[in-house]
Amino acid sequence: MATKNVRSIEEQVEDWCKAQLRSIKYYTKTESINSEIEEALRKAPSKSGGEGVNYPDIKCFLETSDMRRIPVMIEVKGRKGDLIKCDKNGDICNLNKDKEPHYGNIAKYAVNGAVHYAHAILNNTESYKEVVAIGVNGYDTSIGRIYEMGVYYVSKENLFVPKKVGEYTDLSFLLPEYVNGFIKDIDKLFLTDSEIELKKIELEDDIERRLKVINQKMHDEDYGQKIDVGQRVQLITGLVMAGLGVPGKVSPLSVSDLRGDQGEKNNDGQVIMNKISDYLSEKQLPRQKIEMIEEVLRVVFIHSKLQEPKDGESALHTIYADVRQNIIPFLTGELHNIDFTGRLFNVLNEWVDVPDGAKNDVVLTPRYITELMARLCGVNMDSYVWDFATGSAGFLISSMHQMIADAKQKISSPEELNRKITHIKMYQLLGIEKLADIYMLAVLNMILMKDGSSNIIHGDSLTEFEGNYEQGEYNGKPFPANVFLLNPPYSKSGKGFVFVHRALSMMHHGGMAAVLIMENAGSGNGLPYTREILKNNTLVASIHMSDIFCGKASVQTAIYVFKVGVPHDIHQVVKFIDFSNDGYTRQNRKKSSQSVNLRNTDHATERYDEVVRLIRYGRGAHDENLQYYQDCYVEDYITLDGNDWTYAQHRNVDVRPVAEDFQRVVKDYLAWQIGEIIRNDNVHEESLDTNYEDCTLTDDEAEALRRINEGKVKMKEVSIVDFFDVRNSHNILKSDIILGSGNTPYVTASEGNNSIVSYVSYDDEMKEEGNSIMIGGKTLVITYQPKDFFSNDSHNLVLRFNDENGRTENIQLFFVAALYKSLSHKYSWGNSISNKKIQTDTVLLPVTSSSTFDYTLMETYIRALKKNLIGCLLNKLHANGKMKK
Numbered sequence: 001m002a003t004k005n006v007r008s009i010e011e012q013v014e015d016w017c018k019a020q021l022r023s024i025k026y027y028t029k030t031e032s033i034n035s036e037i038e039e040a041l042r043k044a045p046s047k048s049g050g051e052g053v054n055y056p057d058i059k060c061f062l063e064t065s066d067m068r069r070i071p072v073m074i075e076v077k078g079r080k081g082d083l084i085k086c087d088k089n090g091d092i093c094n095l096n097k098d099k100e101p102h103y104g105n106i107a108k109y110a111v112n113g114a115v116h117y118a119h120a121i122l123n124n125t126e127s128y129k130e131v132v133a134i135g136v137n138g139y140d141t142s143i144g145r146i147y148e149m150g151v152y153y154v155s156k157e158n159l160f161v162p163k164k165v166g167e168y169t170d171l172s173f174l175l176p177e178y179v180n181g182f183i184k185d186i187d188k189l190f191l192t193d194s195e196i197e198l199k200k201i202e203l204e205d206d207i208e209r210r211l212k213v214i215n216q217k218m219h220d221e222d223y224g225q226k227i228d229v230g231q232r233v234q235l236i237t238g239l240v241m242a243g244l245g246v247p248g249k250v251s252p253l254s255v256s257d258l259r260g261d262q263g264e265k266n267n268d269g270q271v272i273m274n275k276i277s278d279y280l281s282e283k284q285l286p287r288q289k290i291e292m293i294e295e296v297l298r299v300v301f302i303h304s305k306l307q308e309p310k311d312g313e314s315a316l317h318t319i320y321a322d323v324r325q326n327i328i329p330f331l332t333g334e335l336h337n338i339d340f341t342g343r344l345f346n347v348l349n350e351w352v353d354v355p356d357g358a359k360n361d362v363v364l365t366p367r368y369i370t371e372l373m374a375r376l377c378g379v380n381m382d383s384y385v386w387d388f389a390t391g392s393a394g395f396l397i398s399s400m401h402q403m404i405a406d407a408k409q410k411i412s413s414p415e416e417l418n419r420k421i422t423h424i425k426m427y428q429l430l431g432i433e434k435l436a437d438i439y440m441l442a443v444l445n446m447i448l449m450k451d452g453s454s455n456i457i458h459g460d461s462l463t464e465f466e467g468n469y470e471q472g473e474y475n476g477k478p479f480p481a482n483v484f485l486l487n488p489p490y491s492k493s494g495k496g497f498v499f500v501h502r503a504l505s506m507m508h509h510g511g512m513a514a515v516l517i518m519e520n521a522g523s524g525n526g527l528p529y530t531r532e533i534l535k536n537n538t539l540v541a542s543i544h545m546s547d548i549f550c551g552k553a554s555v556q557t558a559i560y561v562f563k564v565g566v567p568h569d570i571h572q573v574v575k576f577i578d579f580s581n582d583g584y585t586r587q588n589r590k591k592s593s594q595s596v597n598l599r600n601t602d603h604a605t606e607r608y609d610e611v612v613r614l615i616r617y618g619r620g621a622h623d624e625n626l627q628y629y630q631d632c633y634v635e636d637y638i639t640l641d642g643n644d645w646t647y648a649q650h651r652n653v654d655v656r657p658v659a660e661d662f663q664r665v666v667k668d669y670l671a672w673q674i675g676e677i678i679r680n681d682n683v684h685e686e687s688l689d690t691n692y693e694d695c696t697l698t699d700d701e702a703e704a705l706r707r708i709n710e711g712k713v714k715m716k717e718v719s720i721v722d723f724f725d726v727r728n729s730h731n732i733l734k735s736d737i738i739l740g741s742g743n744t745p746y747v748t749a750s751e752g753n754n755s756i757v758s759y760v761s762y763d764d765e766m767k768e769e770g771n772s773i774m775i776g777g778k779t780l781v782i783t784y785q786p787k788d789f790f791s792n793d794s795h796n797l798v799l800r801f802n803d804e805n806g807r808t809e810n811i812q813l814f815f816v817a818a819l820y821k822s823l824s825h826k827y828s829w830g831n832s833i834s835n836k837k838i839q840t841d842t843v844l845l846p847v848t849s850s851s852t853f854d855y856t857l858m859e860t861y862i863r864a865l866k867k868n869l870i871g872c873l874l875n876k877l878h879a880n881g882k883m884k885k
Contacts, residue, residue, distance in 0.1 A: 006139075010078030013138035014057055016147065017074060020171040026060040033059040036125050036247075037071060044120030047113055049103035056117045062132060062179055071121055072132045072174065075113035083137035084111040084150050092152070092162045094119075099206050110135030111150040115162050118154040123329055126247045130155040132186070133162060134171070153186040159199040163189040197605075203330070204367075210326040211236075217322070223315045231300050234437055236327070237444055238297045239320050242275035243328045246282040250275070255324055258317040260309035268316040269307030273298065283447055286471050292458055293443065296436050331448055364391050365487045365516060366598075368608070369548055370398040375612045376541075376561050377483045377512035381407035381420060383428065384509075385483040388461035388499045390431030393442040395485040400429055426472070430479050432461040455479070461499060467506040482511030484564070490555060495521035497529035504537050510565035513537070519544060519558035520831035522645030530642030534568040539638060541575040541615045544647040550586040550597070556828055560645060561615055570637060575615060576647045578632035583607040603628065648826050656844050657821040659709045665817040666865045669784065672754035674873075695871030701864035708846075708861055715844040716851065720819070723806065723843075724799040728835055729774070729791030730766045737762055737790075745789040749776025749796060755783045762790055771807055773799040773816060775823075778832045782820050784812045797835060810862035811855055818843050 018026065027033045037059070046052040058074035077083065085105045087093040092115050096102045106116045114133035121131050136149045147169070152162040165185055173182045191199065214236070218227040227235065245252030253275045258268040276297060280290045301307065306315045373395065379385060385399040403424045411417040429446075433439040439458045446456055457470050469475055484503050488496025495518045504513060522530065522542060541561040548557065583604030587597050606628065613625040614633060620626070626633060636650040644650075697705070707713050720726070734757075737746060742761025747768075749755065755776065768774070770787040777795025786809060791798070801807045806815075822843045827833045833841075846854040 006079055008078035009138055009140060009145075010076055013078050013136060013147065014076045016138065017058055017076060017136055017171060021058070021060065021174065023175060024060060026058055028059075029055040029057050031059075033061075033071070036127055037121055040121050040124035041117065043124045044116075045101065045103075047103065047107040047116060049101060054117055054120055056114070060174065062174065062183070063176075064179060064183055068183070070130050070132055071118075071128055072134065073114050073117040073121070074134045074136060074171075075110045075117065077108075077110040077135070077137045078139065079137070080139040080141075080146075082109055082139075083135055083148050085109045099202075099209070110137045111152065115152060115154060118152075118162070119160055122154065122156055122160060129157065130186075132165075136171075153189050158189065158191050159196060159203070161191060161195070161199055163191075165189065194605075207327070207330050210330075214319070214322055214326065218319075223318050224310055225305070225315055227306070227315075231304065233441065234297055234300045235306070235319065236323060237440055238272060238276055238301060239316075239323045240327065240331060241279045241444065242272045243320070243324055244279060244331060245275075246279060249282045250278045252328070253320070253324075255317065255321045258314065258320060260312050260314050260317065262309065267307045268309075268314040269301035269304075272316060272320075273301050285443070289443070289458065292436060293440050296440055365394050366548060367394065367398065369516065370394045370485070371402070372608055372612070373485050373514040373516065373559060374398045374402050374483075376514045376559070376615050377485065378616060379403060379406075379483055381410060381424065383483045383511075384430075384480050385428065385485060386430040386432075386479060386481045386503070387485050388432050388465070388503050389486060389488050389496075390433045390442050390456065391438055391487070393431055393445045393456065395487075396429045396431050396442075397445060399483065399485065400424060403428065427455075427469075427474065430455040430457070430469070430481070432457045432459055432465050434458075434460045462502060478508070480509050481507050482509045482564075484511070484513035484515075486513075487516040490518050490521075494526040494529040497521055497526040497533070501529040501533055504533060504562065504564055507564045510563075512540075513562040513564055515560050515562075516545070516557055517560065519556045519646055522558060522560060522643075523649060523831060524643040524837070527642055530645065531640065532642075533562070534640050534642055536565060536567055538563040538566045538568045538572055539574050539645060541577065542645050542647055542650075543611065543615075544576075544578045544580055546580050546582045546584065547586060556831055558646065568638070568640060570640060572637070573635045574638050574645075574650075575618070576634040576636060576650045577611060577614060577629060578647050578651065579607075579611060579629075581607075581628075581632075583628075646831065648828070648831070651825065653825040655822045655825070656711075656715055657818045658711070661817040661821050662708070662814065662862065662865060663869075665813055665820075666862060666869060668752075669754065669813060670866065670869055672756070675753065695867045695874070697864055697867055700860050701867065704857055704861040705864045705868075707857070713846045713854075713857070714849075716847045716853075717842045717844055718853075720799075720822075720841050720843050721839055723802060723815075724773070725802055726835055726838055727798050727800070728777075728794050729768050729796040729798050731794035732762060732766055732790050732792055734792060745785065745787060746792065747774060747783070747785060747789045747796075748792040749779040749781050751779075751781050754785070755781055756789075757792075760790060766790060768798050769800060771809075771812075772801070773812055773819070775799065775819070775833060775838075777834065780820070780824060780827050780833060782816050782823075784809065784816050795832065795834070797833065797838065805855060808859060810859045810866075813862050814858040815843070818845060 032038045041054040041056070044054055046054055056073045057076040060072045060074075062068075062070040062072055085093045085108070092112060093105055094102055094112055094115060101116075105112045107113065111133065112135070114135045118131035118133040121128050131154050133152045133154055134149060136147065138145060138147045140146075149168055149171075151165045151168050151173075153165050154160060154162050165182070172178055215232065217223060218232055220226075239253075242253040253272065257271055261267055264270070273294065277290065277294060280293060301316070306319075308314060309317075374385075377383075379399050379402045381403050383399065383403055385396060385403075387393075387395045390396065404421055407417060407420045407424065411420055431442055433442050433456070436458065439456065442456045455469060455471070457465065459465055467478055467481075469477055469479055481503075484500075484507060486496075486499060486503070488499045490496050492498055494501070497515075497517065500513070500515050500517075507513075518525070539560065540563050541559075543559040543561070545557045545559060549555070581602070583600060583602040583606070585599045585601040610625065610628050613620070614629070617625060619633070619635075623630070634647070634650050634652065638644050732746070737760045739746070739758040739760065741759075743759050744761065744767065745756040746758050746760045747755050748757050750757070755774065767788045768785070768791055770785055770789060772785055773782065774785050774789075774791065775782050775797040777793060777797060801812065806812070823833065823841060826841070827837075846857050848854045
């Protein structure tokens with residue numbers, strides 16, 4: 001007979017359980033264990049996914065001598081096979097492949113149902129942070145009745161992951177005489193660091209996926225009208241505030257509260273605003289904060305048309321139903337260092353097309369970077385951390401998490417630990433944010449972290465903030481900051497270093513600072529602030545970062561780490577790290593989750609740990625702290641000028657050009673020349689600059705090849721501007737020309753075809769003089785241009801030889817290779833060359849025995865390379881029958 005047709009013995013199994021618990025107080029499915037738990041069970045979706053009430057078969061408390069009370073939820077089943085359903089990894093399978101609740105499993109299996117009740121309590125109560133979930137099943141066999149059970153511990157500390165306690169055959173472990181032993185067992189159940197990180201990623205992915213669905217609906221007018229991108233963040237933030245409520249004081253907004261009324265005081269927008277006002281007031285925010293947030297939110301809820309009903313239902317009603325079902329459940333539990341509003345901001349702004357400057361100013365820092373920077377500064381339970389451009393408070397959240405973790409390691413008394421955690425949240429974190437809508441995100445984020453947004457200040461940290469607490473019992477007293485973390489707006493003075501200079505000048509207790517900023521701010525663009533900073537602070541490290549924003553901001557960043565309050569000594573070693581390979585593979589696909597867009601493909605966790613060790617402790621004895629970055633780590637010195645902080649300026653690079661460098665340049669140039677010949681339908685041997693018979697090398701040419709190929713040429717370093725007049729080119733946009741309209745090369749900073757995109761006709765006054773070298777300002781593509789040309793970008797540099805003797809094609813091709821070898825390690829897209837920078841740049845050139853520059857060798861060597869390459873090409877053409885001798 002099939003199992004599903006076997007009569008259930010659930011009632012007998014339930015009686016078996018109750019008989020074992022007769023010496024303690026327990027509650028049946030129709031009895032109330034207490035109002036808070038019953039309300040939590042009522043609010044959560046039922047086992048079948050509907051709005052019915054959850055009814056555990058048996059409920060009780062584990063009570064210890066130290067007044068610890070842990071709810072116990074027991075679910076009973078009565079058929080073979082109905083105890084538990086796990087996934088392929090052995091974990092309780094309460095989610096389907098789409099990460100939605102698997103109500104089929106929750107309703108059918110005893111353990112799955114008990115875990116569902118545990119999650120309901122943890123998500124919807126303030127008093128309980130841990131629950132014991134027990135599933136009991138029984139069934140009859142030919143040899144008698146079989147009882148089986150699964151016992152799991154579920155806690156906020158363990159990120160809601162059910163942890164199996166042990167193997168049990170009855171419920172006696174719940175009795176008073178055995179409780180202490182059972183408590184000792186569950187207190188040993190902790191997630192490993194890797195389990196915690198995986199759970200965080202899973203939670204972040206789930207939140208992000210749900211936010212993306214809602215965002216897409218707002219974009220596609222699924223809510224009855226298209227909702228502007230600029231309104232989406234405020235809309236979701238406000239609905240979250242209204243939907244959270246404050247236990248015992250403000251009930252969460254119910255979907256049924258939004259009735260589509262049209263009165264001024266009872267329309268859906270006003271109903272939501274009333275809930276938001278009550279929520280913020282109960283969080284004890286200053287009145288000024290509340291009024292500012294309300295002013296921002298009224299634009300969406302009162303002054304838009306979202307509150308106007310269509311067919312009796314407003315867009316706000318429809319959107320809130322989605323938010324209530326898909327977002328609010330995540331926010332009623334512990335978020336554990338998850339920057340929810342930062343993720344909200346980035347998801348809802350994916351469709352925004354903004355200028356690069358503004359774009360770079362509003363992209364929020366990824367969690368794994370905020371955590372790294374907090375670790376670099378050694379944040380601990382006694383740190384006082386501030387951020388002068390706080391965004392969604394990501395740095396403060398990561399710091400709080402680290403501070404609390406340190407406190408748990410060091411404080412054994414539960415009472416003392418709770419006092420310390422409260423103090424950390426209320427007094428040891430401070431952030432300032434100027435933009436009102438972003439400030440609102442930070443406030444919500446810190447409220448979700450159970451902070452109450454104690455010290456999130458709305459204002460301009462450069463002109464309005466004086467370094468003091470601005471509310472609470474310490475109002476007006478200095479904030480004793482000893483850690484500064486920042487990702488500033490890069491459009492501000494000094495690429496954002498103006499914030500760093502001001503913050504460090506206010507840190508009178510010393511400490512550490514870590515700043516994520518455009519890397520070129522450390523190579524001169526951060527002046528004068530970088531120079532001023534060194535007068536009172538020590539640069540500890542410079543970290544060249546990977547593409548951490550991956551399409552969200554087109555900048556090369558670095559982290560600069562400082563010791564605050566100690567003037568930089570020129571004899572102080574600075575640590576430089578190329579962290580461009582950080583172990584992650586990135587992509588920027590809008591519909592993909594973080595775990596897809598950011599994948600650990602090469603020991604990312606270990607690499608981040610190594611960087612922290614290197615910065616805090618150095619390379620260690622026998623280089624024990626160097627495993628992944630042996631070839632990317634440099635210890636060097638800086639000047640006090642504030643313009644030599646980048647890794648590229650200190651890495652050990654051989655800038656001496658070698659044979660391969662010259663061969664590459666000549667090959668590319670000849671390939672372009674031959675292409676030009678073919679383009680002009682002029683294919684015959686005489687079109688090449690050397691005929692077939694001349695490809696035999698002279699003695700001088702052979703000697704030049706030998707000397708350079710064997711590295712037996714004396715080189716001298718010389719300033720580039722000693723040889724060239726350097727000018728910025730004109731700026732002719734591609735949209736201003738007609739491709740193929742003339743005979744003058746239109747040159748860009750791109751690689752290939754000698755950087756020539758087309759041949760055009762344009763204003764002759766905009767021509768650049770030929771027989772010169774052009775450097776692509778942003779790409780550092782260097783080419784020799786034999787004829788007059790037009791340039792697409794004024795960032796490009798045109799180098800005109802000062803000495804007429806040097807204005808030959810071959811000598812300038814030699815310079816192209818030498819210049820690229822000298823400059824390529826210094827410049828990149830995010831730290832591009834400029835006319836100002838090249839004034840101090842140098843190049844290595846061959847000199848004679850009398851130390852004069854050897855133009856003859858340069859000319860002869862390049863001519864020899866051309867002969868070899870042309871001869872090789874012609875030989876291959878003859879061999880293939882393409883040409884006749």
